[in-house]
Amino acid sequence: MIEQCRDYLVNKLQEAGIKTKVYTTLKELKASQESHVGAVLFESDKFERSGSKKVFRDEHGKKKRTKIFNRKTYFSVTIGEYKQEKCEEIFESFMTLVERGTIINGNYIPIEVEEADWIDKEDSILKSKIAVQILIRFDGGIYKDVQFAKVNEVEIENIEMVKEV
Template sequence: MISLYKTYLTNLLKESGCKRIYSTIKEMETSQAPNMGGILFQTEELKRVNTKKTFEEDGTRKIRLKKYERITSISIIIGETNYEKCENIYEQFLMNLDNSINDGKGNSIKIDIGDSDWVEDKDSILRAKIAVQIDVTFESGIYKDYTNKPVNPNIGLG
């Protein structure tokens, strides 16, 4: 899942106007780029749940058991040379951010955003004059599928 999130967010930042995208604080500290984006993984929380969903796949009825809820927090950083450029990228990022994405296995991953924190060059490790940090949360799950056995219509008929 982490690589799915990183790919999704990297593409989104590029579409929004970020020229360089980093994935560690060290890379951002040593970069001389005043215009950049960052994707920093923060925390992941697991909660045990037991919810079921029945579905059909290739003509077979199946049960999908959600064993864990997985909540992954990621910080997105956008740095630029001036307020206007930074705000344009920030707004474009928020406009392009989907409410959910598909994990490729038929499961929807909910995307939510938290607070945004703006900092100026004197309060930041970045070379950017202005930067914004956005908290993005992905809510997914760990699933196990079971196949229902077909009912034999001849059982019980004498």
């Protein structure tokens, strides 16, 4: 799930106007000498036990899907620019492109934007004059699927009950 979420955010940054390489590691970001910069960094994964169950049908028949864990995956998205206006323009474009959710491995994953922090040149490792860092959460899960047996594959036995007097 982490790779699909990262790719989703990288694509949205590129659509919003980041023309250079979007960095995905802190090491690459620190080494960058660009003032126009975009980055998607993995922050954390949080888990909570779950037991919700859903029945669904796919091409192989009916299945029961049990959600073993609720999973909250956090990423920080950084947009850096030389001019405040350009940074805000890319930021607003990015925010309009982030959808309410996405499909990953056949599961709908809600997306929440948690917060945004604006950073001046003096407070940043970046060469940008102004940057914004956005915390984004993907609410997924870890699932276990069980195939239901087909009725024609089940043997039925007739058992007679005898009453004792």
